[in-house]
Amino acid sequence: MYALLGASDAINRVLERIARVFGWLFVVLAFIICWDILTRKLGFQIPGFGSTPIQELEWHVHGLLFLPWIGYCYIRNAHVRIDVFVAHRPARTQARLEVFGIILFAIPYSLVATYFSYLFFQVSFLQNEASDAPNGLPYRWIMKFALFAGLVLLDMAVASVLMRKLVQLFGPPDLAARAAAPAPQVHV
Numbered sequence: 001m002y003a004l005l006g007a008s009d010a011i012n013r014v015l016e017r018i019a020r021v022f023g024w025l026f027v028v029l030a031f032i033i034c035w036d037i038l039t040r041k042l043g044f045q046i047p048g049f050g051s052t053p054i055q056e057l058e059w060h061v062h063g064l065l066f067l068p069w070i071g072y073c074y075i076r077n078a079h080v081r082i083d084v085f086v087a088h089r090p091a092r093t094q095a096r097l098e099v100f101g102i103i104l105f106a107i108p109y110s111l112v113a114t115y116f117s118y119l120f121f122q123v124s125f126l127q128n129e130a131s132d133a134p135n136g137l138p139y140r141w142i143m144k145f146a147l148f149a150g151l152v153l154l155d156m157a158v159a160s161v162l163m164r165k166l167v168q169l170f171g172p173p174d175l176a177a178r179a180a181a182p183a184p185q186v187h188v
Contacts, residue, residue: 001171011160019072067150071157
């Protein structure tokens with residue numbers, strides 16, 4: 001049980017560090033959006049780099065900002081969920097339902113999604129896919145790799161949460177209490 005909790009803690013630290021690094025893209029995205037608005041309003045654009053590439057860059061950075069956060073949101077329990085059926089139940093029952101949901105839904109979904117996102121990225125990379133717009137951005141495969149990487153991080157998060165819930169259910173009381181404790185608030 002110590003190994004499971006240690007592995008979960010290690011995964012959580014990796015996911016937190018990745019979230020911290022990619023969180024700085026908020027600043028980059030805000031700059032790009034402001035630049036896009038200003039250049040359209042003022043009528044000035046860099047030759048050969050008009051509104052289309054800037055707008056595509058916005059959604060590329062948006063994707064690079066949020067895809068690495070998928071796993072972090074899951075370990076922090078910050079994802080969208082409907083707790084109508086479990087909110088009033090004891091912690092152990094909630095943990096059992098979480099394990100059931102992970103095994104029945106999260107693992108199959110994340111593995112299938114990761115597999116197909118890899119194929120999606122691979123085809124794009126081999127074709128050196130670019131934007132359909134004549135002056136759009138090249139290397140569309142970078143965003144498709146980001147989707148794949150985000151899903152790999154989700155897979156890691158699902159494994160981490162499963163390990164914590166198993167320790168909570170079957171571990172000794174001191175470890176079970178540590179596994180059940182909410183993650184400390186970290187401002188990323």
